[in-house]
Amino acid sequence: MTLLILGGTGTLGRQIVRKALENGFQVRCIVRNKRAANFLKEWGAELVYGDLTLPETLPPSFQGVTAIIDASTTKATDNIDVINVDWYGKLILVELAQYAQIKRFIFLSILNSEKYPDITLMQMKYRIEKLIKYSGIPFTIFKYAGFFQTIINQYAIPILEKKPVFTLLESPPIPYIDTQDAAFFCVKSLSIKETKNKTFITGSSQAWKSEQIIELCERLSGQKAKTLMISTSLLKVLRQITGFFEWSLQISERLAFIEVISNTQNFDSGIEDTYTILDINPKEILELDFFLQKYFEIILNTLEKRKQTKSILI
Numbered sequence: 001m002t003l004l005i006l007g008g009t010g011t012l013g014r015q016i017v018r019k020a021l022e023n024g025f026q027v028r029c030i031v032r033n034k035r036a037a038n039f040l041k042e043w044g045a046e047l048v049y050g051d052l053t054l055p056e057t058l059p060p061s062f063q064g065v066t067a068i069i070d071a072s073t074t075k076a077t078d079n080i081d082v083i084n085v086d087w088y089g090k091l092i093l094v095e096l097a098q099y100a101q102i103k104r105f106i107f108l109s110i111l112n113s114e115k116y117p118d119i120t121l122m123q124m125k126y127r128i129e130k131l132i133k134y135s136g137i138p139f140t141i142f143k144y145a146g147f148f149q150t151i152i153n154q155y156a157i158p159i160l161e162k163k164p165v166f167t168l169l170e171s172p173p174i175p176y177i178d179t180q181d182a183a184f185f186c187v188k189s190l191s192i193k194e195t196k197n198k199t200f201i202t203g204s205s206q207a208w209k210s211e212q213i214i215e216l217c218e219r220l221s222g223q224k225a226k227t228l229m230i231s232t233s234l235l236k237v238l239r240q241i242t243g244f245f246e247w248s249l250q251i252s253e254r255l256a257f258i259e260v261i262s263n264t265q266n267f268d269s270g271i272e273d274t275y276t277i278l279d280i281n282p283k284e285i286l287e288l289d290f291f292l293q294k295y296f297e298i299i300l301n302t303l304e305k306r307k308q309t310k311s312i313l314i
């Protein structure tokens with residue numbers, strides 16, 4: 001079975017590629033830069049050049065493909081409008097999948113995408129979810145609140161570097177998930193027929209409030225965080241201000257995303273079904289405290305070794 005993966009170089013996508021190869025799939029990845037994606041080739045994937053903003057580059061990748069996993073999304077670091085990748089790019093992708101009679105289209109989306117029509121990325125995600133559902137292509141959709149790996153950038157690194165950590169007042173618990181586990185869910189769904197035409201809310205079984213994550217990072221790093229609490233209303237104002245200027249649209253979108261995540265409630269309604277249908281024991285899934293413990297062990301060890309080497313050289 002040939003699996004076509006988009007976003008294979010991304011945080012989650014690379015874990016999906018690895019898991020799919022481990023599970024014996026033939027993996028073909030559409031990549032924008034073959035040199036940067038060479039690690040996927042070394043793992044055993046076939047690389048084909050393609051860019052969602054250049055529709056003419058996509059059809060050659062579809063030859064002999066049985067299923068697609070789309071883990072691509074606009075990169076915050078790219079200066080490309082979200083609509084070009086997450087709307088127009090995906091429209092072409094769905095059309096090509098229909099034409100190629102793909103047996104399963106796995107689309108990765110964001111929790112509560114349907115509730116935020118004023119946030120472009122959320123609106124695009126929700127529209128594509130609907131498009132896939134009505135396309136007639138057998139589909140599976142996974143919706144996430146966030147990944148453990150995002151927590152490293154949002155909390156762990158700023159705390160280690162003694163930089164401010166932004167958090168919202170009254171933030172609800174969020175069921176983040178490790179990308180290796182998210183990839184496991186995705187690839188496993190291909191072999192379970194009950195996952196056909198279903199949408200799954202995906203997270204680890206334990207949800208964490210931002211203040212709990214900060215406390216945990218403080219304990220594991222031995223550093224006190226410089227926490228800046230902001231209210232949802234201030235966040236909304238900031239979003240409106242930044243949204244005025246074209247150059248800051250991505251900042252505005254990122255602020256919007258924080259707001260969405262922070263307003264998310266009742267996630268666990270649905271997560272249990274995901275574990276049941278995919279036949280996964282929640283105990284097999286990595287928990288955030290263990291993940292962060294390992295992260296800080298490695299990073300503090302490396303920093304200590306660097307300090308020792310420096311003192312020898314002086």
Ligand SMILES: NC(=O)c1ccc[n+]([C@@H]2O[C@H](COP(=O)([O-])OP(=O)(O)OC[C@H]3O[C@@H](n4cnc5c(N)ncnc54)[C@H](OP(=O)(O)O)[C@@H]3O)[C@@H](O)[C@H]2O)c1
Nearest residue numbers: 007008009010011012032051052053072073108144146147
């Ligand atoms: N990160 C989160 O916390 C989070 C939360 C909820 C849902 N999700 C969803 O989970 C999925 C994976 O997210 P992620 O954080 O792993 O993404 P990511 O690390 O930002 O990776 C994005 C991927 O999309 C590719 N891409 C971007 N523009 C492209 C284009 N024009 N044509 C082809 N490929 C393109 C990138 O390729 P290059 O290497 O060439 O840049 C990269 O491989 C996305 O659907 C995202 O919306 C993520």
